[in-house]
Amino acid sequence: MGSPEFALPSLERLAELYSVVGVVTQPDRPAGRGMTLTPPPVKRLAERLGIATIQPEKLRAQGAFEQLQAWQPELIVVTAFGQILRQNVLDLPRLGCINVHASLLPRWRGAAPIQAALLHGDGLTGVTIMRMDAGVDTGPMLAQRSEPIQPEDTAASLGERLARLGADLLVETLPGYVSGRVQPQPQDESQATRAPMLKKEEGQLDFSQPARDLAHKVQAFNPWPGTYFPWQAGILKVHRAHSVVGEVDEVGQRRTLDGKPAVVCGEGWLVFDEVQPAGKKAMPGEVFLRGARDWTKGS
DSSP states (O other), X not given: OXXXXXGHHHHHHHHHHSXXXXXXXXXXXXXXXXXXXXXXXXXXXXXHHTOOEEXXXXXXXXXXXXXXHHHOOSOEEEBSOXXXXXXXXXXXXXXXXXXXXXXXXXXXXXXXXXXXXXXXXXXXXXXXXXXXXXXXXXXXXXXXXXXXXXXXXXXXXXXXXXXXXXXXXXXXXXXXXXHTSSXXXXXXXXXXOBOOOOOGGGGBOOTTSBHHHHHHHHHHTTTTTOEEEEETTEEEEEEEEEEEOOOOOSTTOEEEXXXXXXEEOSBXXXXXXXXXXXXXXXXXXXXXXXXXXXXXXXX
16 A cells, blocks of 8 residues: 555565565646646556555455455565545555554654655754554554655655665565564654645745755755745745755845855855745756846845
8 A cells, every 4th residue: 555656665575575566656636837637656666566446545445455465465564655544554465564654653754755855954864664553653663764855855856765765674674573583662752753744735835934944945845845935026946955054034024145146044144055936947046146136135
């Protein structure tokens, strides 16, 4: 069970080593400028691998559970599926349901663990293989592996590494789990933190906040939902930025620093390394300044 790009390495590795009897993924959704109905990445991979696939809007939809029963799975592996599993699904396979989660649980339980780690300036994250229960990422753990967060990371680049790391750890852990040598260990509830789903409207940058926090937000929200702020008659999207400790005068005042556009924040300056004006392609901050000669005028 999985849907986005993050789930692809896990499915690939499982298909190499085991008999994958079926795939459950999200329905096709409109995407792109033309809002063309587009299948999730996991569906495309399953079709290439010749694996039967179903796409129920919800697992409680008519026929979905019956198909799961017909497949008679010994184990269900869940990787970024996007739906909650009810107890009847959790209880169906003899070996239960195993989840590949993109954090070092119990830190960052929820829908957006990669973004949460970046947003809060964590220096270290990782992946956890856990046996699922009825809670949200609360089940006992089978294995963990850590991964340093690099200064230039975005949610996209970090997600790619964690997806591969999670797939490797999954196939390393399964033999011991199936044989009973690897026993699930409970999470420390006192250390639990939440990583709720991101909303598009959260992407606007508030320059009254510290520049360091906003730089983390730019990392965490790249590629989705993206960060931006009002500029001229539209918005200016910010794809990459970094913070600089600097003297704060008027919050929101536009400046230049080392040939790049910058804005004074509640603490320090936010310097834009890559931006995208409305109706144009993304460009380096230096290139943007050449066409934005009024950048330092006003705020």
